[in-house]
Amino acid sequence: MRKTLVIVLLFLFVTACSSNSSENNKTEENTMEEPKSLEVNFDLPESAETGKAVPLKATVTYGEEMVADAEEMSFEYWNVEDEANKTMVESVNNNDGTYTAEVTFQQPGTYEIYAHTTARELHTIPKKSITVTGEPTEEHSHPSHEDTEHSHQHQNENFHMQFTTIETAKVNEEITLTVSPMLDEQPLENAEVRYEIIQDGEKEHKWLDATEQAGVYTATHTFAKTGSSTVVIHVTNDEGLHEHEEHSIEVTE
Known part of the structure; x- marks a missing residue:
C-alpha cells in the first residue's frame, strides 16, 4: 500500500513539473515573439x-x-x-x-x-x-x-516649419531634434509631432514622439551606425492638419 502511494505521488509530481515546464516554454515563446510592424x-x-x-x-x-x-x-x-x-x-x-x-x-x-x-x-x-x-x-x-x-494640393499655404537644421551627427552621440510649426504666422500649439528616422539600408523606421513647450517640439535620438539618414517630421492636429517635411543627416564617426 505504501509503495503504491509513493508511486502515485511521484506520478503527480512529474505531471506537475511537466505542466510547469510547458507553461514556461509558452511564456518564453510569447516573450520572444517579435513585435509586429x-x-x-x-x-x-x-x-x-x-x-x-x-x-x-x-x-x-x-x-x-x-x-x-x-x-x-x-x-x-x-x-x-x-x-x-x-x-x-x-x-x-x-x-x-x-x-x-x-x-x-x-x-x-x-x-x-x-x-x-x-x-x-x-x-x-x-x-x-x-x-x-x-x-x-x-x-x-x-x-x-x-x-x-x-486630388488637391497637400501643403497648407499658411503652414510652414522652422526646423533647427542638423547636417551632420556623430555615431553614439545624442542629438536634439527641434521644430517650430507655424500656422498663419503663429506658433502651432497642441499638435502631435513625430520624428520618423530612416537610415539607409535599414528596413525598420524609428519613431520619436516629440515633447512640446510653447509651440516648440523636441525629441532626442542617438544614431547607432554611420551613414546617410533621413528625418521626416510629421505634424498633425485635431483640425485635420497633416503635414510632413524631410531633412537629411550624415552620421559620421
Whole structure:
C-alpha cells in the first residue's frame, strides 16, 4: 500500500513539473515573439511616358496579416523640380490588403511618390521615384483616378516649419531634434509631432514622439551606425492638419 502511494505521488509530481515546464516554454515563446510592424510593399514602374496612365499599387501588411481596413492609404506625388506643387490621390481599397490608383503625368521629369499609410495606430510613408519621358501634353500633370475630387494640393499655404537644421551627427552621440510649426504666422500649439528616422539600408523606421513647450517640439535620438539618414517630421492636429517635411543627416564617426 505504501509503495503504491509513493508511486502515485511521484506520478503527480512529474505531471506537475511537466505542466510547469510547458507553461514556461509558452511564456518564453510569447516573450520572444517579435513585435509586429506595418509594412507597405509599394509597386511602381521605374519609368513611364507622358500622357499614359501609370498604375499605383500598395500591399499593406501587419506582421503576417493582410490589412484590408487601413485608416489612410493615399498617394502623394510631385516633380522634383517643382516640390511646392504636390498632388494627393486617394486609393481604391480592394478589400484584400491591396490599394490601387492611377496617375497620368503630362510633363516629363523625375517624380517622387509617397504611399501614405495609416493602420493599427501606425503610420508609414514609403517613397519611390519614377522617370517620365516624352513631350509635354498639358501644363500640369493630373491624377486619372475616377474620383478626382480627392486630388488637391497637400501643403497648407499658411503652414510652414522652422526646423533647427542638423547636417551632420556623430555615431553614439545624442542629438536634439527641434521644430517650430507655424500656422498663419503663429506658433502651432497642441499638435502631435513625430520624428520618423530612416537610415539607409535599414528596413525598420524609428519613431520619436516629440515633447512640446510653447509651440516648440523636441525629441532626442542617438544614431547607432554611420551613414546617410533621413528625418521626416510629421505634424498633425485635431483640425485635420497633416503635414510632413524631410531633412537629411550624415552620421559620421
